[in-house]
Amino acid sequence: MTRPNILILMVDQLNGTLFPDGPADWLHAPNLKRLAARSTRFANAYTASPLCAPGRASFMSGQLPSRTGVYDNAAEFRSDIPTYAHHLRRAGYYTCLSGKMHFVGPDQLHGFEERLTTDIYPADFGWTPDYRKPGERIDWWYHNMGSVTGAGVAEITNQMEYDDEVAYHAKAKLYDLARGKDDRPWCVTVSFTHPHDPYVARRKYWDLYEDCEHLLPQVGDLGYDNHDPHAKRIFDANDWRNFDITEEDIRKSRRAYFANISYLDDKLGEILEVLETTRQEAIILFVSDHGDMLGERGLWFKMNFYEGSARVPLMVAAPGMEPGRIDTPVSTIDVTPTLGELAGVDMAEIAPWTDGTSLVSLANGTERTAPVLMEYAAEASYAPLVSMRYGKWKYNRCALDPDQLFDLDADPHEMTNLADHPDHQGTVQSLRAKSQARWDLDRFDAEVRASQARRWVVYEALRQGGYYPWDYQPLQKASERYMRNHMNLDNLEESQRFPRGE
Known part of the structure; x- marks a missing residue:
């Protein structure tokens, strides 16, 4: 069979409420809007x-953090966990990554045959939270509100430098694939770090939002x-007391985002x-690893189950x-089985290794009633939190906190916790039973x-004496690039040209 090429476009910390049906009308995003017009658009997709x-390991494996063991930003992603890159490569695909995937541990490929860049974040255990010390801030790596108070304009940043490189290598690889030296189908994953904070943008893009009507959140601080216990823990982890957040800070942060x-x-x-000019056809998938609160309720960044x-x-x-x-709720853990089905991989080969369900039939009208599951056991938590999105309901549970129940149809901003409301005790009991059956907290x-x-x-231990980091070092074979003396010049010029000459 002929297997389709696959292009995965991943971004970081992009709030899904800004994509109610593709990009919101007021966003200046013409390319994403064109892509949306020819896509199945999942309006209620959730990170694992x-x-x-944790979100990315779950996205790649189709498994929740409680199965992968990737609980936080310093937890090892084990080499024996199959990912969509493994499944596709096993089926004969060339698999390639340009950009971020935040792999922690000595395996920095996880099924990718080639990786074109290093990662933007460290690959070691240095960012490990410690439940034995609840409330302790680790100043050198915990988020603080400096990303908000420092928002503004710059022409180059660490993040821009990284994403410029990611795009450059991705384009070069697609040109190379067009030359036809490898007859295998390909899966190329291009993964950017924007719009993740810090909230700093180039002037040409900043100026697009000068008159934007969305620079203040719909729900203020x-x-x-007045916050729930976990939100208070997030405020404390973000060191909010040492920052004076003004309305102008909020406007500038959202504008840069x-x-x-x-x-x-x-x-x-x-x-x-x-892809278009080289006449390559490919399935295209666009996704983010998680969202950003963007000042809603006074919260920033992520680390919670709010929309x-x-x-x-x-x-x-x-x-x-x-x-x-x-509109049916779905999860990023559904991506791996979806890619498998689209690529014609035997789904029996994927099913044992995933908590997700293929989205192909859902896109064609099949109903789905299984709840969407989420977990959080990382910075700002003192114990694991779990969540279910079941129809219009979202039910959150943590051993340390009161239960939460929100009716997202009637209360999209999750302002009213119905868990203690007498009219909803049947729903609470039903969802609590489902949650308890799924999770032993x-x-x-x-x-x-x-x-x-x-x-x-x-x-x-590893930081004592000689230090040998796991950060990925991209391979560059200089002797195989451009023109070298073991190559025939005429053959080289012809093979490197697309389209071919007469």
Whole structure:
């Protein structure tokens, strides 16, 4: 059979509420809007865990953090966990990554045959939280509100430098694939770090939002004492007391965030143009690892189950998937089985290794009633939190906190917790039973604590004496690039040209 090429476009910390049906009308994102018009658009897609490394490991494997063991941004992603890159490569695909995937541990490929860049974040255990010390801030790596108070304009940053490189290598690889030296189908994953904070943007994109009407959140700061217990823990982890956040800070942060969506749109447009001009056909999937609260309720970044943090954009342009909007809740863990089905991989080979379900039939009208599951056991938590999105309901549970129940149809901003409301006790009891059947929170907590304790020992040991980091070092074979003396010049010029000459 002929297997389709696959292009995965991933971004970081993009709030899914800004993609109610593709990009919101007021966003300057023409390339994403064109992609949306030919895609199945999942309006209620959720991350498996609202933090980078756990969310990405779940996205790649189709498994929740409680199965992968990737609980936080310093937890090892084990080499024996199959990913979509493994499944596709096993089926004969060339698999390649340009950009971020926040792999922690000595395996920095996880099924990718080639990786074109290093990662933007460290690959070791240095960012490990410690449940034995609740409330302790680790100043040198915990988020603080400096990303908000420092928002503004710059022409180059660490993040821009990285994403410029990611796009450059992705385009070069697509040009190379067009030359036809490898007859295998390909799966290329291009993964950017924007619009993740810091909230700093180039002037050309900043200026697009000068008159934007969305520079203030719809729900302002509720005040520390009016937040739920986990939100208070996030405020404390973000060191909020040492920052004076003004309305102008909020406006500038959101403006830069929107500007960076437009920056990404340009990058994605460049990549899609290469695909078009080289006449390569491919399935295209666009997704984020998690969202960003963007000041809603006074919260920033992620680390919670509120819509701004947990909901992500997810769009798939593929033969056999009807373009249009799907409102049924889905998860990023559904991506791996979806890619498998689209690629013609035997789903029995994937099913044992995933918690997800293929989205292909859902795109064509099949109903789905299974709940969407989320977990969080990382920074700002003192014990694991779990969540279910079941129809219009979202039910959150943590051993340390009161239950939460939200009716997202009637209360999209999650302002009213119905868990103690007498009219909803049947719903609470039903969802609590489903949650308890799925999660043993005491066991989950014990496993997280054991993992953290092991990593603290190993990290401190490995930083003594000679240090050999796991950060990925991209391979460059200079003797095989451009023109070298073991190559025939005429053959080289012909083979490197696309389209071929007369």
